[in-house]
């Protein structure tokens with residue numbers, strides 16, 4: 645015959661002394677009092693940005709070679725490796741008149757959907773050219789779903805000194821292997837001449853990519869654009885803001 649469980653009897657009431665009863669309401673204040681002398685752990689974000697750990701997985705970045713050509717070759721391996729299907733890449737062929745990366749192909753369209761991304765880093769492991777890496781930036785809020793799909797111009801690394809914005813030819817006498825071996829150290833005079841001839845409006849060595857990379861005014865020294873800046877830019881260019889700017893000011897009116 646199966647054993648049946650008998651209901652357990654209720655616990656006997658705990659014995660307390662009258663001193664314990666007297667001090668019980670005060671004991672809770674002991675915790676508060678002790679906490680007043682411990683180190684404050686509150687972070688004053690967003691006024692004070694606390695640095696992350698160096699290997700924190702934040703926003704992605706599409707890197708450039710030292711002469712400004714893009715490292716991405718549009719191979720789509722990152723998109724295939726992504727478990728969340730967050731990356732969309734469309735490759736295209738480089739031409740003599742529009743060379744964006746060393747070799748035959750470049751990433752014409754590059755999107756990362758941060759509504760899907762789980763920041764696992766598998767995409768950067770899959771990238772054969774180290775074109776894709778992750779920064780420590782974690783400010784990625786946005787006012788709409790569309791705003792959280794980052795385009796190539798949002799992800800491209802900033803132009804550094806000695807770089808020449810793509811498109812332009814590879815360093816004379818070099819091939820893509822030389823780029824991947826790190827033998828290219830910066831833009832040459834011949835590349836500068838080519839840009840001056842084909843994009844005279846660009847000028848200088850730190851111009852933005854032709855028609856692609858428009859550096860926003862609030863970009864940080866590393867070229868990263870904070871979510872607050874993106875929101876502000878979006879708000880300033882919204883139809884309501886533009887309408888307000890057109891309307892006569894009501895200041896000074898009765």
Ligand code: SF4
Nearest residue numbers: 726761762764765767
């Ligand atoms: S970090 Fe992970 S989830 Fe995000 S895009 Fe890369 S592979 Fe996909």
Ligand code: SF4
Nearest residue numbers: 716717719720722771
């Ligand atoms: S980021 Fe890397 S893996 Fe992704 S398309 Fe570009 S080269 Fe290929």
